[in-house]
Amino acid sequence: MRGKRRTYERNIAAIRRRNAEYASVLADPKSRFKPSTSAATEKSNIKSYLQRPADNFAQIAATLRQAYLNSGIVSGVIDYYVAHPTYNYSIYPVLGNKQYAIGGNMQEDYIDVAYQLNLLNINYWAPKFFKDTLLDGVTFYIKIEDSTGIAYMKLPPEWCRISNLENGVYRFRIDISKLKQEQYDELPNELQQAYDKYHGSGISDDDQDWYDRKWYLVSDDGVAFTFDHNAINNGGTAVSPFASVLADSLSLDAAKDNIDIKDKLDTVRLIHSKIPTDSNGTPSLDLKTARNFDDQMRSRLPEGVVAITSPSSLDNIPLKGSGNEGIYDTVNNGLEQLFYDLGISSSLFGGKTTSSNIVKESVKKDSNWIYTNLFPMLEAYYNFELSQVKTKSKIPWNLKFIRESNFTLKEDIANYKDQLSYGGSRLDYLASVGFTPDQIISQLTFEQQALDIDSIMVVKPTSNTISSKEASTGSGKTIVKSPNSNINNPNKGNVGRPETDNPTDDTDRLSDAA
Numbered sequence: 001m002r003g004k005r006r007t008y009e010r011n012i013a014a015i016r017r018r019n020a021e022y023a024s025v026l027a028d029p030k031s032r033f034k035p036s037t038s039a040a041t042e043k044s045n046i047k048s049y050l051q052r053p054a055d056n057f058a059q060i061a062a063t064l065r066q067a068y069l070n071s072g073i074v075s076g077v078i079d080y081y082v083a084h085p086t087y088n089y090s091i092y093p094v095l096g097n098k099q100y101a102i103g104g105n106m107q108e109d110y111i112d113v114a115y116q117l118n119l120l121n122i123n124y125w126a127p128k129f130f131k132d133t134l135l136d137g138v139t140f141y142i143k144i145e146d147s148t149g150i151a152y153m154k155l156p157p158e159w160c161r162i163s164n165l166e167n168g169v170y171r172f173r174i175d176i177s178k179l180k181q182e183q184y185d186e187l188p189n190e191l192q193q194a195y196d197k198y199h200g201s202g203i204s205d206d207d208q209d210w211y212d213r214k215w216y217l218v219s220d221d222g223v224a225f226t227f228d229h230n231a232i233n234n235g236g237t238a239v240s241p242f243a244s245v246l247a248d249s250l251s252l253d254a255a256k257d258n259i260d261i262k263d264k265l266d267t268v269r270l271i272h273s274k275i276p277t278d279s280n281g282t283p284s285l286d287l288k289t290a291r292n293f294d295d296q297m298r299s300r301l302p303e304g305v306v307a308i309t310s311p312s313s314l315d316n317i318p319l320k321g322s323g324n325e326g327i328y329d330t331v332n333n334g335l336e337q338l339f340y341d342l343g344i345s346s347s348l349f350g351g352k353t354t355s356s357n358i359v360k361e362s363v364k365k366d367s368n369w370i371y372t373n374l375f376p377m378l379e380a381y382y383n384f385e386l387s388q389v390k391t392k393s394k395i396p397w398n399l400k401f402i403r404e405s406n407f408t409l410k411e412d413i414a415n416y417k418d419q420l421s422y423g424g425s426r427l428d429y430l431a432s433v434g435f436t437p438d439q440i441i442s443q444l445t446f447e448q449q450a451l452d453i454d455s456i457m458v459v460k461p462t463s464n465t466i467s468s469k470e471a472s473t474g475s476g477k478t479i480v481k482s483p484n485s486n487i488n489n490p491n492k493g494n495v496g497r498p499e500t501d502n503p504t505d506d507t508d509r510l511s512d513a514a
Helices: 002-026 043-051 057-070 072-083 106-120 122-136 181-186 189-199 245-267 287-299 327-342 356-387 409-422 426-432 437-450
Strands: 089-093 138-146 149-155 160-166 169-175 215-217 222-226 269-274 305-310 397-401
Touching: 043 057, 057 072, 057 122, 057 245, 072 122, 072 356, 089 106, 089 426, 089 437, 106 122, 106 149, 106 356, 106 397, 106 437, 122 138, 122 222, 122 356, 160 222, 169 356, 189 215, 222 356, 269 287, 287 305, 356 397, 409 426, 426 437
Parallel strands: 269 305
Antiparallel strands: 089 397, 138 149, 138 222, 160 169, 169 215, 169 222
16 A cells, blocks of 8 residues: 555656646746847848848847837737737538548537647637737747647747748757757757757767757647748748838837937026136136035036036027927828838828728738738648547548638628528638637537527517517417506507507508508
8 A cells, every 4th residue: 555655646746747847838937938139229230130131030030029019009010910810710621532421420520620629729829820920020839738738839039940841831940059958847848859869969960850960850749930931942031021110110219219309408407607707717716615516506406407617608598499390290200101111001090091991991901911821821730730630530621710800890790691691601600700610519509409598598579570469479379468468558569659549641550460
C-alpha cells in the first residue's frame, strides 16, 4: 500500500508540473519571448528601412507596433479592420476522389469535425492572427495541444523565416542559435528537442529538418501568416501592408509637438530684473547679492513666467504669434495624408464628408480586401487542421468563413436568408446569424428532442390567426367562451374596428371577416 501511495503521489506531482509548464508557456512573466528590436524614432531612419524592407522587416514591425500604441489613428484603423469580419464559419463535406455519396455516418462525422473546431477556438484566435499580422507583416505561431484544448505560442519574428508554402499554408524555420537556456523550460517539447540536438552536435548534413545546421524546420504544428505573397522570394520575411504609413505618422507626431511649442510661446511671460549700475556701466551690486535676489524672485514666480536678471536694458518683445501660425493646417493635412496612406476614408473616423455613400463604399471596399486576403489564408490553415480529423466515412471536410461584416450585418444576413428561397444552404444562414457548427447540432437537437420547444413556444392568437366567433389553439381545439367573457370588452374576439351607429365609408364592417 505504501508503494502504491508513493506512485500515486508521484503521478499527481508530475501532472501538476506538466500543468504548470503548460500554463507558463502561455504567460511568460519575464517577457523572454518578446521581440527584441527597437522602434525607429526618426523619419530618416524609416525611409532608409523602407528602401530595403526585406532586410529591415524587424525594425519596421517594431516601429509599427510602437505607432499602434502612440497614434490613435493607427490603432483605430487596425482595430477597425480586426472588428470588420464576424468570423462566422460553416463546414461542409468535400465529395470526390472516389467518394461520390453521402454515407450514413455523416452526422457523426459532422459532430467530430465540429468538436475539433470548437477546440481550435476560431472566434478568439482568428482576430488575434489578423491583428498581429497587420502589425508585424509576418507572424509565426506554434500550436500547443493537450486533452483540454488548443493554444498558440507566438514566436518573435527575429527568430523565424518562412520556409515553404504547402497547400496554401505557410511553414517556417526557427534559428535555434537564438534560443537561450533560460527559455528552455518555456518551450514546447518539439523546440526543446531541437535545442538539445543543436547543442549536442547531433546534426548531420543530410538531416532534412535542418538548414545551415541552425535553422530548424518546425513541424505541421507551426504556421506562419502573411499578406505578402512574395514573402518566400524575399527570404521568408515580409512587412505590414501599412508600413508606408510610418513616415507620415512620425511627421504628424512632430507637427503635434510643434503645437505644444507654439502654445508655450503664446503664453510665456518674461520679467526683467535690472541690476543697478554706475555711470561707467559697472554693476553696483556684487554678483553674489544679485544672485540671491534672482533666486528669491524665481522661487515665487508662477508657471509660464520666466525671470531674467541682467544689468542691460531689455526691450519688450511679445512672443505671442512668434510660432508657426499655420501649424494647425499642417496637422490637419497630416491627418488627411495619414488616412490616404492607410487606404481608409477619414469620414469613418469623424472626418468631413459630402456624402454618406462615401462611407458605405469605403466599408464595402475594406470588406472585399478582408474577404480576398484574410479569409483564404485562414481557410487554408483550418482546412489543413480538419484534414487531420479522423472520420468514419473518410470524406474530407472544409471550412468556409461567411462573407459578412459587422458594419453591414443586417444586409448580409438578409442576403443569406433570401437565398433560402432558391435552395440556398441553411447551414450558411445559421452560421451568418452566429451559430457555430457544434452549436447547430447541439443546441438545435437539444431544443427539439429534449425540450420539445415547439410545445413551449406557442404562437399567440392575434386578429390574423383567429376568427370573430371562436379562438383556436395551436392544436386546433375550440375554446368555448363563457357568457360573461365579453362584459368588460364587448368587442373582444372581433376583428376590425368596433361597430358604430354612424359608420363612414372607411369604417363599414365586414361581418364575415375572418
